[in-house]
Amino acid sequence: MTLSEGIKISQEHLDHLNSTLKDLTAEEILKWAYITFPHLYQTTAFGLTGLVTIDMISKLKINSQEDGGEEISHPIDLIFLDTLYHFPQTYELVDAVRAKYNPKLHVYKPADAKDDIEFAKRYGDQLWETNDSYYDYLVKVEPSQRAYKELGVKAVLTGRRRSQGGARGSLPVLEIEETSGTIKINPLCNWDFKMVKSYIDANNVPYNSLLDLGYKSIGDWHSTVPVAEGEDERSGRWKGQAKTECGIHETSKFAQYLKSQST
Template identity: 45%
Template sequence: MPESTSTTQSSPSPTAIFTPAHLKFINAKLEKLSAEKIIEWAMLTLPGLIQTTAFGPTGLVILDMINRIHIDQQAAANAHPTPASSSASEDDEDLDDSQTKFKKSGYNTRRHPVPLVFIDTLYHFQETLDLAQRVQDHYNIPLKVYKPQNCETTEDFERLYGKQLWETDEVSYDYLVKVEPGRRSYQELGAQAVISGRRRSQKGDRSHLNILEVEAGTGLLKLNPLATWSFQQVWTYLRAHQVPFNVLLDQGYRSIGDWHSTKPASNPDDERSGRWEGKQKSECGLHVDYFKMRAEFQATQKKKQALLAAQQQAVLEAQQQQVVQVA
């Protein structure tokens, strides 16, 4: 796990700024490209690009595509080296050994071009955690893991915030386990553009998703390269390219989040129907208005503090009353 700052800071100011007209023009162009070409364009164009994933099917497809694009780029560079690319560097250590492994495995063993971020909520299925390790081994990629602040284990989190916080205070839960760690990762990694696995076929708030978005208020760029794909297309790719995937997919799960709010899809036409069953909710907080989410969290915390102070005051007054009565 990477070293993390103890306080959440604002994300760096974006260096790529798009007007609404420019963004509309870019999206019209991106709509005509394949997912691979969209990702390749982003890798060459967008500053501070990272990928966040919970190792869902779409995120795994994107990771595999990034890896294959990188392999092709490295192969082209090796076939036509330039003075810059052929000069000695930290990446070129043990080059002969790396090239041998590269040829044998089909995967590039050198530095992955897009930092991969995993938000560990501490409530993931064990199958998801096992998959995270398999992915690291398969692609030889370092995983940047972010957890709730000052927490390494579920016990740490529940000692600070109580058990089943998702039932008693859903806003605080989402903010603490997903939003705050996510924003911390953006800050520490200098992220200005984030690749996500959202698709229109997932319905709900995602039905009218653009391929490239600008987050209101922060200017953060969000790229959804598989926005136009169906679940079947994702599934076909996983199988065809032998991409590691979550074994829960074979048990009827389609969208996999925390164990306490995820079930197998109840509606075969709605892959996210197994998430937050019985609740009017379709997003976890990572893809909603950040400032609104933070304001709601802060307001909730103030109410809790005020209630706790009132309770402590009531106890103190009761103790003082008992002293008076005894006297």
């Protein structure tokens, strides 16, 4: 199995790594990933799990080789995909994270629209309803692939967890993105919502104020609703639709979609 820019790993080695990593703490996995992979980034929409990861990274004791061994305040850059349709509270949270942690944040938007008004002029007022797959491609898949290419990304940290259900139920710590060969690391894959929220509270981590209104998983405003008591935490995403992912973690599906559009 050949990964981006010459990094190679066999399926046997991948299985061995996952067998070893599953017994490490999230902090240990993060430090291992930083030491092991060049050009490591964190992709985040500033959900609760991603915020835990950001806080943990800020507490890693890592010294820069370029600055005389001086400790780095936030050693892993962030990639944020701005779909142009996030809640106002999400953008407020981005500002709060910048103020608290001072990370290097790379923001990627749809390629040909600087705001939602321009996007609607090009593609219609509700593309997410008229052509959901095309919408996901424009606001998530293409920007993420462009970010990986421009930044030279080899590996990314994600905020996915098994307890979120759906396609994430058997999520390993380490996986390979089929279309690009990018290494994906899920350091908190075995945490549940209670563990994540407890960490947020105990460490005074800023979080989206919508959480206090019943939103447990927050995406675009047009496809996110509060979660009822007893429902899966991601049940508020794409309510009433047979859909559990936005496409950023299903790039092979979108490769097939684009091929179908060109035939």
